[in-house]
Amino acid sequence: MTPPDSPVRILIVDDQALFREALAALLEVQPEIEVVGEAGNGEQAVRLAAELRPDVVLMDLRMPVLDGIAATARLRLEQPEVRVLALTTFDDDADVFAALRAGAVGYLLKDVSSTRLVEALVAARRGESVLQPSVAAKLVARVARLPHEEPPPPAVPLSERELDVVRLLSAGHSNREIAGKLFLAEGTVKNLVTSVLSKLQVRDRTQAALRARELRLF
Numbered sequence: 143m144t145p146p147d148s149p150v151r152i153l154i155v156d157d158q159a160l161f162r163e164a165l166a167a168l169l170e171v172q173p174e175i176e177v178v179g180e181a182g183n184g185e186q187a188v189r190l191a192a193e194l195r196p197d198v199v200l201m202d203l204r205m206p207v208l209d210g211i212a213a214t215a216r217l218r219l220e221q222p223e224v225r226v227l228a229l230t231t232f233d234d235d236a237d238v239f240a241a242l243r244a245g246a247v248g249y250l251l252k253d254v255s256s257t258r259l260v261e262a263l264v265a266a267r268r269g270e271s272v273l274q275p276s277v278a279a280k281l282v283a284r285v286a287r288l289p290h291e292e293p294p295p296p297a298v299p300l301s302e303r304e305l306d307v308v309r310l311l312s313a314g315h316s317n318r319e320i321a322g323k324l325f326l327a328e329g330t331v332k333n334l335v336t337s338v339l340s341k342l343q344v345r346d347r348t349q350a351a352l353r354a355r356e357l358r359l360f
Contacts, residue, residue: 149173149174149175149176150174150175150176150197150198150263150264150266150267151176151178151194151195151196151197151198152169152175152176152177152178152196152197152198152199152200152263153177153178153179153180153181153187153190153191153194153196153198153199153200154166154169154177154179154180154181154200155180155181155182155183155184155186155187155199155200155201155202155205155210155213156180156182156202156205156229157182157183157202157204157205157206158202159182161252162180162182163180165200166180168256169256169259169260169263172256172260174260174263174264175260175263178194178196179194179196182205183205183206183207183208183213184201184205184207184208184209184210184212184213184216185207185208185213186207187199187201187208187210187213187217188208188213188216188217188220188221191217191221191224192220192221195224196224197224197225197266197267198224198225198226198227198263198266198267199214199217199224199225199226199227200227200229200263201213201214201226201227201228201229201246202228202229202230203228203230203232203237203241204230204232210228210230210241211237211240211241211244212244214226214228214241214244214245214246215244215245217245218244218245225247225266225267225269226244226245226246226247227246227247227248227249227250227262227263227266227272228241228246228248228249228250229250229251229252229254229259230249230250230251230252231251231252233249233251242348247266247269247270247271247272247346248262248265248266248270248271248272248273249272249273250262250272250273258316261316261318262316265316265317269345269346270346270347271346271347271348271349272316272347273314273347273348273351299341300338300341300342300359303324303334304334304337304338304341305359306324307320307324307331307334307335307338308338308342308350308351308354308359309354310323310324311335311338311347311350311351312350312351312354312355317331317332317335335347335350338350342354342357
């Protein structure tokens, strides 16, 4: 297991060589990141992930040979310890839900800032879900459209501060951004997120957002 304070080992997967090279150059200067390889399609990504054992695969979705969604599904089956973070130009519903169903822990658009991308890669290694705010909104809207019975209240009610946190993480904010908005230390936010996941009996931030919406907590 990679030590938590070591750089996040990432594999960049995109069919555009110029974009891959530019992204690798951008990330290699970040002390939190180590770029261990690049792949031009999903087939290469699965093969290189087996060889290089990255912590996170930064996966484009629309590629030749094997697309990113199919490659994500194979990685989830064959190398479940590897996290996949989708990075794409497209945020249409079909791509978003297909990628998350295939096993991606997050979904970001290529206009994301470098700071946000680095934070997302670090969070993805921890197994946290990372969603662009527009993508988080799509998930919440989709759940809102689903028919469901009146849910029971949570076994352990969330505190007001925990409700503030779950609202913000549901909007796609990182721990650092939540800390800034709530005027809290980032470590405090991390503890609050852990408490929220435990109380809602879910594994990650995406499931927490969906569960909170199902329970009509916001």
